[in-house]
Amino acid sequence: xxxxxxxxxxxxxxxxxxxxxxxxxxxxxxxxxxxxxxxxxxxxxxxxxxxxxxxxxxxxxxxxxxxxxxxxxxxxxxxxxxxxxxxxxxxxxxxxxxxxxxxxxxxxxxxxxxxxxxxxxxxxxxxxxxxxxxxxxxxxxxxxxxxxxxxxxxxxxxxxxxxxxxxxxxxxxxxxxxxxxxxxxxxxxxxxxxxxxxxxxxxxxxxxxxxxxxxxxxxxxxxxxxxxxxxxxxxxxxxxxxxxxxxxxxxxxxxxxxxxxxxxxxxxxxxxxxxxxxxxxxxxxxxxxxxxxxxxxxxxxxxxxxxxxxxxxxxxxxxxxxxxxxxxxxxxxxxxxxxxxxxxxxxxxxxxxxxxxxxxxxxxxxxxxxxxxxxxxxxxxxxxxxxxxxxxxxxxxxxxxxxxxxxxxxxxxxxxxxxxxxxxxxxxxxxxxxxxxxxxxxxxxxxxxxxxxxxxxxxxxxxxxxxxxxxxxxxxxxxxxxxxxxxxxxxxxxxxxxxxxxxxxxxxxxxxxxxxxxxxxxxxxxxxxxxxxxxxxxxxxxxxxxxxxxxxxxxxxxxxxxxxxxxxxxxxxxxxxxxxxxxxxxxxxxxxxxxxxxxxxxxxxxxxxxxxxxxxxxxxxxxxxxxxxxxxxxxxxxxxxxxxxxxxxxxxxxxxxxxxxxxxxxxxxxxxxxxxxxxxxxxxxxxxxxxxxxxxxxxxxxxxxxxxxxxxxxxxxxxxxxxxxxxxxxxxxxxxxxxxxxxxxxxxx
Ligand SMILES: Nc1ncnc2c1ncn2[C@@H]1O[C@H](COP(=O)(O)OP(=O)(O)OP(=O)(O)O)[C@@H](O)[C@H]1O
Numbered sequence: 001x002x003x004x005x006x007x008x009x010x011x012x013x014x015x016x017x018x019x020x021x022x023x024x025x026x027x028x029x030x031x032x033x034x035x036x037x038x039x040x041x042x043x044x045x046x047x048x049x050x051x052x053x054x055x056x057x058x059x060x061x062x063x064x065x066x067x068x069x070x071x072x073x074x075x076x077x078x079x080x081x082x083x084x085x086x087x088x089x090x091x092x093x094x095x096x097x098x099x100x101x102x103x104x105x106x107x108x109x110x111x112x113x114x115x116x117x118x119x120x121x122x123x124x125x126x127x128x129x130x131x132x133x134x135x136x137x138x139x140x141x142x143x144x145x146x147x148x149x150x151x152x153x154x155x156x157x158x159x160x161x162x163x164x165x166x167x168x169x170x171x172x173x174x175x176x177x178x179x180x181x182x183x184x185x186x187x188x189x190x191x192x193x194x195x196x197x198x199x200x201x202x203x204x205x206x207x208x209x210x211x212x213x214x215x216x217x218x219x220x221x222x223x224x225x226x227x228x229x230x231x232x233x234x235x236x237x238x239x240x241x242x243x244x245x246x247x248x249x250x251x252x253x254x255x256x257x258x259x260x261x262x263x264x265x266x267x268x269x270x271x272x273x274x275x276x277x278x279x280x281x282x283x284x285x286x287x288x289x290x291x292x293x294x295x296x297x298x299x300x301x302x303x304x305x306x307x308x309x310x311x312x313x314x315x316x317x318x319x320x321x322x323x324x325x326x327x328x329x330x331x332x333x334x335x336x337x338x339x340x341x342x343x344x345x346x347x348x349x350x351x352x353x354x355x356x357x358x359x360x361x362x363x364x365x366x367x368x369x370x371x372x373x374x375x376x377x378x379x380x381x382x383x384x385x386x387x388x389x390x391x392x393x394x395x396x397x398x399x400x401x402x403x404x405x406x407x408x409x410x411x412x413x414x415x416x417x418x419x420x421x422x423x424x425x426x427x428x429x430x431x432x433x434x435x436x437x438x439x440x441x442x443x444x445x446x447x448x449x450x451x452x453x454x455x456x457x458x459x460x461x462x463x464x465x466x467x468x469x470x471x472x473x474x475x476x477x478x479x480x481x482x483x484x485x486x487x488x489x490x491x492x493x494x495x496x497x498x499x500x501x502x503x504x505x506x507x508x509x510x511x512x513x514x515x516x517x518x519x520x521x522x523x524x525x526x527x528x529x530x531x532x533x534x535x536x537x538x539x540x541x542x543x544x545x546x547x548x549x550x551x552x553x554x555x556x557x558x559x560x561x562x563x564x565x566x567x568x569x570x571x572x573x574x575x576x577x578x579x580x581x582x583x584x585x586x587x588x589x590x591x592x593x594x595x596x597x598x599x600x601x602x603x604x605x606x607x608x609x610x611x612x613x614x615x616x617x618x619x620x621x622x623x624x625x626x627x628x629x630x631x632x633x634x635x636x637x638x639x640x641x642x643x644x645x646x647x648x649x650x651x652x653x654x655x656x657x658x659x660x661x662x663x664x665x666x667x668x669x670x671x672x673x674x675x676x677x678x679x680x681x682x683x684x685x686x687x688x689x690x691x692x693x694x695x696x697x698x699x700x701x702x703x704x705x706x707x708x709x710x711x712x713x714x715x716x717x718x719x720x721x722x723x724x725x726x727x728x729x730x731x732x733x734x735x736x737x738x739x740x741x742x743x744x745x746x747x748x749x
Contacts, residue, residue, distance in 0.1 A: 040067055046118060046128050047091050049140050051098055053116050053130065054169050058098045059508045062585055066094040068614045088120055088165050095167045102167035110137070110153060110160070118165040126165075187492045188305075188485060191271045195264040202264075202318055205257040210322035212253070214329060215246035217459040221333070224452030254315070261314045269306055276302065276491060284495040285564050293375035298487035300374075301367065305488070308481040313474055319467040326464040334449070334457050337439050341464055344432025348425045348468045352475035359417060359479030366410040367483055373403040418476035425472035429465045436461050497584045504583035510590035511540040511575050512672040512702030514561060518570035521560055521725075529568075530556050531725040538718075540575075543703040545713050545733065548722035554706035555596060557722065558674045561704060562593035574672070592670030596677045598661035600652065605634070606641040608660060615667055627693055628662035629686040655681040662690065666697070673698070675705040679712055687711050713737070 044064035051058045070090040088104045095102035107114060112132040119127050128140035130148055137156050141149040185193070192199070219239050227236045276299065323345065331338040380387060380396050387396055436457055443449035498504070514537070521531040531553050538544055546554045559565045560572060563579050572579045579587070600608050609621055621641060625631040633656070634640055645651040652660065658681040665673065679687040691711050698715060705712060713719070719736035721729035729736055 040064060043067065043091060043126055045142075046126055046140070047094060049142075050116065050118055050128050050165075050167065051095065051100070053128075054100060054167060056098055056100065056169070057506055059506050059586065061508060061589060063094055063098070065589075065612070065614055066097050067091065070094055070097075088118070088126070088163060091118065091126070092165050092167070095165070099170055099172065100167040101170045102165060105164050105166055106162050107164055108162065110157060114164060114166065117167075120161045120163040120165075121159045122161050123159070129164075187275055188272060188488070191268045191275075194271070195268060198260050198264040202257050202260055202314070205253050205260070206315075206318040206322060209250050209253040209257065210319065210325060212246045212250040213463055214326070214460070215243045215250075217329075217456040217463070219243035220459055221450075221452040221456035224455050225450045226452075257318070258312075258315060262310075265309055265314070268309070273302070276488060279492050279494065279496065282496045282498060283491070284497050284566070285559075293371055293378070294487075295491060296378075297367070297371040297374050298484075298491055301484035301487055304477075304480045304484045308474075308477055312470075316467050316470040316474055320471065323464050323467060326460055330457055330460050330464070333453050333460075334436075334440065334443070337436060337443070337457060340435045340439055341432060341461055344428055344435070344461075344465060345468055348428045348465065349471055349475070351424055352421050352472045355417060355421060356475065356479060359414065359476065360482055362410055362414045362417065363479045363483045366407060366414060367487070369403050369407040369410060373400065373407060376400055376403065414479075418473070421472050421476045422469070425469045429462070429469055432465060433458060433461045504586075505577055505581045506583050507575070507577070507586045507590070510582075510586065510671050512590075513540040513573075513575050514538040514672075514702070514704075515573040515576070516570070517573070519560070519567050519572060520569045521556060521565065522568045523556075525568075529725060531560065533557075533570075533725075533727050536720075536727065536730070538702060538704065540702055541700055542718060543698060543716040544705070544718045544720060545716040546704065546706040546720045546722060547708070548706075548728075552722040553725035554722055555676050556725070558593065558676050558704065558706055562591055562674050563587050564593070589668075590670050591672045591674065592665045592668050593674045594661045594665050594676060594678050596680070598657045600645045600657055600660065602647045603645055604641065605643040605645060605651075605660075608645055609641070609663055609667065611664070620667070621663075624663035624666040625659075627666045627697070628659035629682070629689060630656060630659045630663065655683065655686070658682060659686070670701070672702045673704075675703065675707075677707055677709075678705065679707070679709050684711075691715060 041064060044067055045060045047063045048058055048060035067090055070093045092102040092104050115129045115131045117129055119129050121127060130138040130140055135153040137151045137153060138148045139151050140147060222239055223236060327338055327341060330341055376399055387393060437454060440449055440454040440457055516533050516536040519531060519533045520529050522529050548554050560567060566580060574582065615621060622631055625634055637643055643651060679690060688711060691714060694715055705716060713733060716733050719731060719733045720727060
């Protein structure tokens with residue numbers, strides 16, 4: 001798509017540095033900068049400069065990534081863009097992602113109050129206008145010493161399209177920047193706070209619904225005490241109509257209330273689910289963190305939290321405070337009889353509170369068993385081949401049966417307890433009714449009470465205690481919810497790769513110089529040291545091989561250098577900056593890590609290659625596959641890039657998976673590459689071809705390669721040998737290899 005852009009040329013238009021009295025004319029020549037990727041890059045730099053002006057330090061590379069994502073499907077749906085061009089709307093969207101408020105505006109007049117803003121010229125070019133003084137605009141120009149050029153308004157105006165992208169620092173960002181972080185809001189309960197308006201409306205609805213609920217009791221009392229003695233048919237119908245109307249209104253209110261509660265419940269759920277996924281994905285891969293099966297079942301248990309906080313539970317809880325209104329009403333009709341109801345109410349819920357601990361204990365052990373069962377199931381399904389070929393069926397069956405028994409016994413214990421609590425509440429409710437009637441009858445005998453009052457109190461007793469019967473059931477289920485929330489707490493509170501409370505160093509580009517100082521690492525805090533390197537320096541652009549026996553620590557060292565693990569003590573510096581200080585986004589962008597075991601995900605091959613979703617140029621994806629040696633196979637494949645990768649990453653051979661790892665790395669184009677046994681699964685022909693391609697590709701990149709393979713050593717100039725996590729040898733490749741050969745020959749004699 002060769003769109004020839006007639007650009008407003010800032011170099012010709014600016015006056016700073018130009019001979020005095022000579023006013024340069026804007027150039028109208030077509031610029032060479034017409035290629036979409038290059039233009040996108042230039043726009044990302046402008047947007048980064050603009051964000052910087054507003055006090056937000058966002059590297060252009062970050063903005064470019066977000067821009068490419070915005071130009072993708074989601075944004076095309078919003079802006080209707082059918083090509084890959086970065087539109088002002090995309091830039092505004094990206095600035096919003098960076099935490100600002102941003103919008104595209106159409107203006108008729110250029111005035112100082114509008115700047116700083118990105119102005120779109122008639123050619124489509126974007127210009128960052130920093131400010132305006134009378135008839136002069138100050139335009140961002142990185143070629144000027146002070147990065148700004150002065151452009152006369154009359155030179156600018158004819159080429160200005162009238163469209164500007166205006167961003168402002170959002171209040172949230174200002175708070176983050178200036179207010180001390182005091183927020184200790186709970187991740188789950190905090191989400192309820194955002195819905196407080198809806199809950200206030202629910203409370204008002206509940207209030208009126210409960211008032212209306214009294215109508216049937218009042219109706220009965222009037223009928224028994226007034227209508228029947230006077231045989232007044234018309235009063236009966238008026239009262240009946242009134243009571244009926246109240247019932248219909250009550251239903252309408254309750255329906256509206258449950259609609260509101262459903263809506264807020266959904267919003268809370270979406271917020272919490274999204275936060276949970278964020279935390280799960282952002283978790284540090286620290287050794288000692290919760291096992292995958294623990295995390296998996298904790299996430300699954302969220303369903304019990306969701307089921308608990310449905311409209312019916314919230315409705316029950318919303319009705320509880322109105323019990324007091326009913327009690328007041330009973331007191332006004334029946335005087336001291338209210339104490340019977342009050343006692344009944346307390347007796348109904350007391351066991352539920354006392355049994356909470358026991359319920360939580362049972363629930364935790366049930367969850368423990370079901371977590372282990374889920375893990376076993378996962379292994380039995382995903383590792384079915386190993387289980388059956390290694391004759392592991394009996395072991396799996398035995399453990400499954402043990403866990404099923406344990407889980408069945410514990411669940412039945414918990415069900416029994418829950419039913420007992422509900423039956424108890426129902427019995428006490430009926431008992432309270434009996435007691436109220438007996439008490440009331442004595443009062444009738446004493447002439448203090450009418451028959452209508454007994455009937456009304458009977459009805460009010462049921463209404464008063466009904467929410468408490470449901471509360472007993474709710475308390476029985478609370479144990480499940482509490483255990484689930486505790487499990488999820490561990491996920492939310494786990495250390496994050498990118499901690500919210502701290503600021504990181506942003507690095508636009510990483511050269512790739514590593515320096516290790518007193519580095520120690522232990523997988524198990526009480527165990528032996530797995531890596532112990534006093535000092536090591538790898539200059540930028542050097543290619544280093546790490547050799548060592550199995551278990552000597554090669555993979556662990558690479559993970560440490562990739563920032564996957566943090567050192568137990570000591571420091572790893574990259575370009576002189578502690579790895580922990582660098583922004584994780586910059587680290588991930590510039591440091592490529594190819595692990596020993598390349599994992600694929602269900603989806604298409606295209607999805608698997610392009611996990612960042614940033615690459616939409618099909619030809620580049622094929623170039624990456626060509627580099628990794630998979631191009632010919634996939635070009636000939638009927639489904640090509642749409643090849644389906646099945647659940648568990650099936651669909652490609654082990655060697656092909658390793659090639660996908662290479663293709664991903666090629667697409668990432670990092671300045672530092674950390675390779676763990678990168679050719680171990682490749683055939684010798686592909687290995688040789690890849691090594692020759694790598695020789696060119698690795699130029700200018702720092703490469704640290706753990707390997708047992710000889711061909712890949714030819715790419716390196718320096719060799720390190722690890723022994724039990726310690727650096728045993730460090731020297732030029734040829735000298736180390738010669739030494740090794742000599743030592744081997746010596747040992748063979
Ligand atoms: N996740 C883990 N938890 C606990 N210990 C681990 C873990 N991974 C590795 N180790 C231990 O750390 C040591 C170094 O392992 P590492 O995988 O780094 O070795 P390696 O040199 O890469 O081996 P190989 O050549 O077999 O790939 C080993 O003793 C291993 O038992």
